[in-house]
Amino acid sequence: MTEAVKVTGDLVMITGAHAWHDLPGHGQHILRCLYQILTEARKYHGDELAIILAGQAGPLRDMLHATPALAARFPPSSTSPATPPPSSPQSSAPWPPKPDSPSPPTPPTKPPPSWPTPSAAATGNARLAVQLLTQATTTQAHRITTSAQPCDPAALAAICAADIPASMPSPALTRDQYTGQYL
Amino acid sequence: MTALDPASAADTGGLAALAGLEMAAGQLAPLITVLRAEQGRRKAGIAISRPAWKNLVFTGGPGTGKSRAAAATARLYRDLGLLRYGNLIEIPAIDLPDLLPGTPPRR
Secondary structure (H helix, E strand, O other): OHHHHHOOOOEEEEEOHHHHHHOHHHHHHHHHHHHHHHHHHHHHOOOOOEEEEEEOHHHHHHHHHOOHHHHOOOOOOOEOOOOOOOOOOEOOOOOOOOOOOOOOOOOOOOOOOOOOOHHHHOOOHHHHHHHHHHHHHHHHHHHHHHOOOOEOHHHHOOOOHHHOOOOOEOHHHOOOOOOOOOO | OEOOOHHHHOOOOOOOOOOOOHHHHHHHHHHHHHHHHHHHHHHOOOOOOOOOOOOEEEEOOOOOOHHHHHHHHHHHHHHHOOOOOOOEEEEEHHHHHHHOOOOOOOO
16 A cells, blocks of 8 residues: 555556456455555545556456456546547437337437347446446536536536436447446 | 636547547547546536546557557646646556565465
């Protein structure tokens, strides 16, 4: 923990982090320590510590998937610098309507949130809620940072209906995006 | 009333200007936007009870631009006021277990 205090205020990149996967217990002890360091940095050191885990995608994904508490501290916008970005996390197709819901007389301008697709349902309700909140927060942040008009403090902190996504992220892309920044 | 600078809203700390890292800039843009909005709230005196995490995962082999992207991210975090110094410190993962207490011996 002393080492973490020494790098407070800086960005720490841990290179070759996939190598932990070959350690006893697939490096879970180290990941737990990392979780503790990040938690304590936020609590006692003004949240002035940021960490980048760098390495091969497969082992890193497996390690974080096995440590959801730590994975939640790594937002879903993690990146592979020299590879093409995934397609938009927002699915272009609206969700299917509930089977028992009546058809609206006129198509709505924005499809109402509905049940997720079967594959998306496998992610669970909590993950679904986190994904929704993450998307809404990102949209709200984009709205207030690109607004030409000054925002009053209340508007800066409010999510409006337009910020809530009308469709869900593509399930095929969400393995790295299961966890969000609010868990 | 608080105004956030729209001109800087899409700025990703020079990341997009680095050759070959335009895509990384695009991937990081949503997080940067959230962090920028949070800073706007702080400046407006709004307490942030659960700030967004600034940590990232960079994947890819050697020479794919991870260190360049990380350096640009560190500068951006410093410019946003999220990190006091904003230096990039690289630590080989293989050295870290020796620094942590209770690490099992290596195979």
